[in-house]
Amino acid sequence: NAGVTQTPKFQVLKTGQSMTLQCAQDMNHEYMSWYRQDPGMGLRLIHYSVGAGITDQGEAPNGYNVSRSTTEDFPLRLLSAAPSQTSVYFCASSYGGGISPLHFGNGTRLTVT
Amino acid sequence: AQSVTQLGSHVSVSEGALVLLRCNYSSSVPPYLFWYVQYPNQGLQLLLKYTTGATLVKGINGFEAEFKKSETSFHLTKPSAHMSDAAEYFCAVSDPGGETSYDKVIFGPGTSLSVIP
Numbered sequence: 001n002a003g004v005t006q007t008p009k010f011q012v013l014k015t016g017q018s019m020t021l022q023c024a025q026d027m028n029h030e031y032m033s034w035y036r037q038d039p040g041m042g043l044r045l046i047h048y049s050v051g052a053g054i055t056d057q058g059e060a061p062n063g064y065n066v067s068r069s070t071t072e073d074f075p076l077r078l079l080s081a082a083p084s085q086t087s088v089y090f091c092a093s094s095y096g097g098g099i100s101p102l103h104f105g106n107g108t109r110l111t112v113t
Numbered sequence: 114a115q116s117v118t119q120l121g122s123h124v125s126v127s128e129g130a131l132v133l134l135r136c137n138y139s140s141s142v143p144p145y146l147f148w149y150v151q152y153p154n155q156g157l158q159l160l161l162k163y164t165t166g167a168t169l170v171k172g173i174n175g176f177e178a179e180f181k182k183s184e185t186s187f188h189l190t191k192p193s194a195h196m197s198d199a200a201e202y203f204c205a206v207s208d209p210g211g212e213t214s215y216d217k218v219i220f221g222p223g224t225s226l227s228v229i230p
Contacts, residue, residue, distance in 0.1 A: 004156075033217070040122065042203060042222040043157075050215045058217060090156055098207040098216025099145045099164065104156030 002026050006091050006105035013081040013112045021076040021108050023091030031097045032074040036060060036087040037107075043090065049074055050097060081112045115140055115208040117221035125227040132191040134224045136178075136204030139185065145207040146187045147218070148178055152200045160202075163187065174198070199228045 007022045025032065033048035035058075045058025049068040063085060065077040074093075078085060088109050092102040120135040138144060145164050149157040161172025168180040174197075178189045187204060204221040 031216075035220070040222060042117075042119075043220040045217055045219065048215070048217055054215075056215055056217075059219075092157075098209070098218050101147065101159040101162055102149075102157070102218060104158070106154075106156045 004091055004093055004103050004105035006089075006108050008108060009106070010109050011111070013078070013110065015081060015083060015112060017081050019078050019081065021078075021089055021091075021110075023074045023076065023105060024072050025074075025091075025093040025103070026072065027093060027095070027103065028071060029093035029095050029103070030071065031095070031100070032068070032091065032093045033058070033102070034064070034066065034074070034076045035090045035092065036085075037090060038087050046076065046089075078110075083112045086110060086112045115144065115206045115219045117204050117206050117219055119202075119204055119221040119224050121224055122222065123225045123227070125229055126194045127229045128196060129193050132176075132189070132194045132198065132226065134189040134202050134204075134226065136187045136189065136221060137185055138187065138204075138206045140206065144209075146178075146180060147205040147207075148172065148176070148187075148189050149203045149205060149220075150200050151203065151223075157203060160189070194226075194228045196228050196230065199226055201225050 004025045030051045034046040035043040044060040047066040049055045091105045094100040116139045147162045148160040163180045
């Protein structure tokens with residue numbers, strides 16, 4: 001089982017560039033979410049989705065955009081990268097929303113210069 | 114909105130000693146609670162979860178946690194630390210949705226555990 005797959009593993013961007021972080025899961029989970037991990041701050045929820053066509057903001061949504069056209073995929077778009085978005089990004093999914101355990105991908109390490 | 118605090122950003126224990134990692138949450142209703150572990154350069158893995166029922170929850174690798182409603186705590190323990198337990202540990206709580214939002218999971222800041230031989 002592949003589980004949750006994130007691509008790319010590493011990315012370097014210049015300030016102002018845009019890019020999309022990809023996330024795919026093969027477990028037929030309705031719930032998917034994006035977190036960023038920064039030292040001393042734990043994981044902060046960026047956006048989440050409870051099913052195709054339904055998304056909502058988390059604690060740290062500014063500068064990011066999401067859409068959910070299929071159950072399997074939940075891409076995260078950086079509209080105009082800033083150094084403050086340098087972080088490790090994790091995608092996670094679950095079968096029952098916030099009350100079920102999350103399955104995490106291995107992360108994308110993003111550096112914005 | 115829910116919040117989670119973890120006392121101690123870094124904890125060191127000797128191999129074979131008790132591990133105690135603290136977690137407190139803010140909630141007026143019993144939440145769903147989780148502990149996750151993150152090994153270097155990896156994603157997070159579920160250690161254990163509390164939903165309803167028995168307040169002492171057993172997880173993988175010999176870890177357990179006790180839900181104490183009166184103290185709004187969910188501390189993680191292991192009787193005897195092993196070198197392989199060195200990792201980052203995160204406490205998390207479900208934040209139930211309301212009229213305009215859905216359930217989501219909120220994480221604490223994490224505790225880095227070091228095990229000294």
